[in-house]
Amino acid sequence: MMIRVLGMMSGTSLDGVDAAMIETDGIRIGGFGRSGYRAYSDNEAAALHAALGRWPGEAGVKEAAEISVLSHAALAGDFPEAELIGYHGQTLAHDPQGRGTHQAGDGAALARMSDRPVIWDFRSEDVRQGGEGAPLAPFFHWACAEWAIAQGHLPVEPVAFLNLGGVGNITWADPSVPAPEAPGACIAFDTGPANAPINDLMRNRLHRERDEDGRLASSGRVDHDILAEFLRHPYFERPPPKSLDRNQFSGLSQAVSHLTDADAAATLVAALARSVAAGLRWLPAPPAVLLVCGGGRHNTAIMEALRAQLTTRVQPVESAGLDGDMLEAQAFGWLAARVVKGLPTSGPMTTGVPAPVCGGRISHSR
Ligand SMILES: Nc1ncnc2c1ncn2[C@@H]1O[C@H](COP(=O)(O)OP(=O)(O)OP(=O)(O)O)[C@@H](O)[C@H]1O
Ligand SMILES: CC(=O)N[C@H]1[C@@H]2OC[C@@H](O2)[C@@H](O)[C@@H]1O[C@H](C)C(=O)O
Incomplete structure (x- = not known):
C-alpha cells in the first residue's frame, strides 16, 4: 500500500531544513509531491555552528536539538496531507569508529507537536552493528534510478548520483539488480568536503552564506601545491565504504587561509572536484552518467570543475526528471516508509555494516 510521507532533511551545510512529500510503499516510488524549505535564522545558524562536534549532554546540544525540533514542527505544519514523517535531525x-554518530533532535517531541508518527534516529543502529552510519541515501538513489527508467528518462544502465551538500557523497547504482540491498546493486561512500568549507570561507571572511553561483571561485586561481597536499590525505586511498564528519578536512580550510578570497574559493572548488575524481576509481564500472544533486550543482564553478576533471558525462539530476534540491529530503521520507515495513535502509556496500540493517526509531503522536 502506498502512503504519503513527508521527508525532512537539514544537512551539514547548516543552511536550513528541506521538506518534501513522497508517495511510496517503501519499495517503489509512487510519485513526488509538494516541497518546502525553512532557512535557519542567523541566530539559529550561529547556535548550530557553535554546537558542531559536540555530543549529547555537552554544552549547546540541548539548544541545537530545540532549534531542530521547532524548525521542523513549523515546516511540518504546512503539510497536513502527510501520514508519516521521516526526520533526519541535525548532524553535529x-x-x-569511535563515539558514534550524533543527530541533534527529538522525534518524540516532533511527533507530539506535528500530531503524526515520526521515524527518526536513522543512523545509530547501523553504527551499533559496525557500519559507518552514512551515507543513507544510496538505497533511495537506486529507487530513483528505477523510477527514472520507468519514466523513460534513463537507460537501463548503471548510473551514479553525486550529492553535493556540506560533504559530498556518491552512489553507483545498477538498476538491473532486483533490490537495492541485493549484492551488486549499490556502492556508495562520502567523496570528500563539498560546500561546507566554501560556506565557512564565505561566512568567516565576507559574512555571506555562500558563493552565489560560484562567482568568487570563478574569478580566482587554484593553488596547485595546496591541492596536491590535500590529495595526499589517506582518506582517498581508503577503499569504500567510508564516511566523513563535516569538519574532518579542516586542514584544507587552514591551508587556504593565506590566499586571497577568490584564490581560496577556487582552490576549495578544485579540491571538491579532484576528490570526486579520486573517488570514481572505486566504482565497479563507469556509470552512464553522473547525476549531480544537492545545492552544489547550483555553483557554476563546481559544475565546470567537475566537467573538466571527469571523462564521465556530468548532468544535474533534473536531466533524469528528479528534483536535485529535494532528493535528500525525499530520501528520508522513502526510508521512513521502509522502517515502518522493517525493510533494510543500509547494507555492506553502502555503509559497511556486516549485513543489511533496518535503522530508525518510531515515535507515535500520542
Ligand atoms: N545558487 C547557489 N550558488 C552557490 N552555492 C549554492 C547555491 N545554492 C546552493 N548552494 C550551496 O548548496 C548548499 C546547500 O546544499 P544542500 O541543501 O544540498 O546541503 P545540505 O542539506 O547541507 O546537504 P547534506 O545533508 O547532503 O550535507 C548551500 O549551503 C550552498 O553552499
Ligand atoms: C553523518 C551525516 O549526517 N552525513 C551526511 C553528510 O552530508 C553528506 C554526507 O555527509 C552523507 O554521508 C550524509 O548525508 C546524506 C544525506 C546521506 O546519508 O546519504
Missing part, C-alpha cells in the same frame, strides 16, 4: 558530530 560523526565518528562511527
Whole structure:
C-alpha cells in the first residue's frame, strides 16, 4: 500500500531544513509531491555552528536539538496531507569508529507537536552493528534510478548520483539488480568536503552564506601545491565504504587561509572536484552518467570543475526528471516508509555494516 510521507532533511551545510512529500510503499516510488524549505535564522545558524562536534549532554546540544525540533514542527505544519514523517535531525558530530554518530533532535517531541508518527534516529543502529552510519541515501538513489527508467528518462544502465551538500557523497547504482540491498546493486561512500568549507570561507571572511553561483571561485586561481597536499590525505586511498564528519578536512580550510578570497574559493572548488575524481576509481564500472544533486550543482564553478576533471558525462539530476534540491529530503521520507515495513535502509556496500540493517526509531503522536 502506498502512503504519503513527508521527508525532512537539514544537512551539514547548516543552511536550513528541506521538506518534501513522497508517495511510496517503501519499495517503489509512487510519485513526488509538494516541497518546502525553512532557512535557519542567523541566530539559529550561529547556535548550530557553535554546537558542531559536540555530543549529547555537552554544552549547546540541548539548544541545537530545540532549534531542530521547532524548525521542523513549523515546516511540518504546512503539510497536513502527510501520514508519516521521516526526520533526519541535525548532524553535529560523526565518528562511527569511535563515539558514534550524533543527530541533534527529538522525534518524540516532533511527533507530539506535528500530531503524526515520526521515524527518526536513522543512523545509530547501523553504527551499533559496525557500519559507518552514512551515507543513507544510496538505497533511495537506486529507487530513483528505477523510477527514472520507468519514466523513460534513463537507460537501463548503471548510473551514479553525486550529492553535493556540506560533504559530498556518491552512489553507483545498477538498476538491473532486483533490490537495492541485493549484492551488486549499490556502492556508495562520502567523496570528500563539498560546500561546507566554501560556506565557512564565505561566512568567516565576507559574512555571506555562500558563493552565489560560484562567482568568487570563478574569478580566482587554484593553488596547485595546496591541492596536491590535500590529495595526499589517506582518506582517498581508503577503499569504500567510508564516511566523513563535516569538519574532518579542516586542514584544507587552514591551508587556504593565506590566499586571497577568490584564490581560496577556487582552490576549495578544485579540491571538491579532484576528490570526486579520486573517488570514481572505486566504482565497479563507469556509470552512464553522473547525476549531480544537492545545492552544489547550483555553483557554476563546481559544475565546470567537475566537467573538466571527469571523462564521465556530468548532468544535474533534473536531466533524469528528479528534483536535485529535494532528493535528500525525499530520501528520508522513502526510508521512513521502509522502517515502518522493517525493510533494510543500509547494507555492506553502502555503509559497511556486516549485513543489511533496518535503522530508525518510531515515535507515535500520542
Ligand atoms: N545558487 C547557489 N550558488 C552557490 N552555492 C549554492 C547555491 N545554492 C546552493 N548552494 C550551496 O548548496 C548548499 C546547500 O546544499 P544542500 O541543501 O544540498 O546541503 P545540505 O542539506 O547541507 O546537504 P547534506 O545533508 O547532503 O550535507 C548551500 O549551503 C550552498 O553552499
Ligand atoms: C553523518 C551525516 O549526517 N552525513 C551526511 C553528510 O552530508 C553528506 C554526507 O555527509 C552523507 O554521508 C550524509 O548525508 C546524506 C544525506 C546521506 O546519508 O546519504
